[in-house]
Amino acid sequence: MAKGLYKRVWDVPEIYRVRLPFSNLKKGSSNCYIVKSGSESLIVDTGAYSPEARDLFVGATDELGVDVKASKVFLTHMHFDHAEMAPHLLPAGARVYASAIGVKARTPEETERSQELFFRRMLANGATEDDARAYRACNAETAFIDQSLFDVRYVKEGDALSVGDASFRVIATPGHTADHLCLYEPNRGILFGGDAVLYTTTPSIDPLPGKLDAYAMFIETLERLRSLPLRCVLLGHGGASYHPLGERVDQIIEKKEHKLERVLEAVRGVPYCTGETAARLSLHRTMEAWRAFSPMQRYYAMLECFVSIQHLMAQGRIERTFDDNTKVYRHRAL
Structure with missing residues (x-):
């Protein structure tokens, strides 16, 4: 393994974390996860686009023997540090699973x-x-998934997404963004949490139009995630955790x-x-x-x-x- 390309964070199914750089308030990194089970693979979030991040992603998928075009790609939300690289890197026809709210909000017309x-x-x-x-x-958000180029499949609360013998359940987790989704594997207690909860910082909350209460949605999401019996928590930033989220939810x-x-x-x-x-x-x-x-x-x-x-x-x-x-x-x- 080339030093620093990826880290194995779970064994069954095999899950690898790839840290991809981005710059916003300061330089940081976001996590891309690669799940391998049998002959199938799932990519969770693609990170922000830069030549360095592209090379890290390509290097990791090549070394792990992952065929990106044949993989399923799941986007927790459409913030640039989680989804911007997808249209730059994914081959035409790649299967992208995401919230309809997020994808539709990022069209050029809706963005304007x-x-x-x-x-x-x-x-x-x-x-x-x-x-x-x-x-x-x-x-301004720069992640735009052109549905004429990719096989975009909208997912929502309760939908299932399988990779090999692992079956993940989609959980709607609005608050950080209106379109935020998590993936939960109940049999093994695995959560891909995006930015719904973070250990490295307190997640921001995107405002919603009109009088909609984004703060209340965020707190409801936290309480819901607190209740999950978790053994492996894989978030959008920072390292893996192997404990339930109760203490961190209280702090946030x-x-x-x-x-x-x-x-x-x-x-x-x-x-x-x-x-x-x-x-x-x-x-x-x-x-x-x-x-x-x-x-x-x-x-x-x-x-x-x-x-x-x-x-x-x-x-x-x-x-x-x-x-x-x-x-x-x-x-x-x-």
Whole structure:
């Protein structure tokens, strides 16, 4: 085995982890998993595209004797660090299993529409036009699966995906993204968890349109994953775990609740504040310190604050009104 190409993380079925590099807030890596059982193989997530990541993927599949075109490819969600390399690397006709929500949201037409809505949402939350454009650039996702080139098969809650004698069950796990899916093998207690739970960081939550409560969906997903009897947990980032998720779920919920209270505290402290002001104050930052953040850092802070506000509104703890004079939303605690 070429040093560092892959690591075996489970024996039956054989499961190998390939770490693929990407760059966002900082340089990191995401996990691609290769499952081998009998003459069949399954690839879970393909990572972000770069020449280095492509070479690592090709090197690992070649050395493991995996025929990518004959393999099933499962995408936990359509974030770039999990799915961007798929259209660059997979041969025409490759079978790709993914959520219909995620695939359809990444068409060029839908991406343009959603990016324009996102830009307007940022303006309505108090961002300047220049900042809103920068946040829109940060929000751009580049994973697009052309259904005319690949055999795309939509999967949903309860669907089965087999590889050799292993039968995985699809679990809908919205929260981190609306389209997030996990794969669970109940007989062996194996979970491919994507970014629904992470040990390396607290997963972000993508905001949903209208008054939909993404925070509540995320917590419901965590509680559901907590209940699974697990022996092998394989996530989108970091190493494998061989224990149930209860302790980590508790830690994530505690951090999310702490953030929620900080947002509520910010709105109480500055009644009728904008979303951007709430985001800044929830981090206890002066305006100068806020402006010193990179656009990507402010973008993530804005998203987290928006999701928190949506949840607090659903709980009846915050009221949001639209200011016709300034064309922004104003928030006050109830």
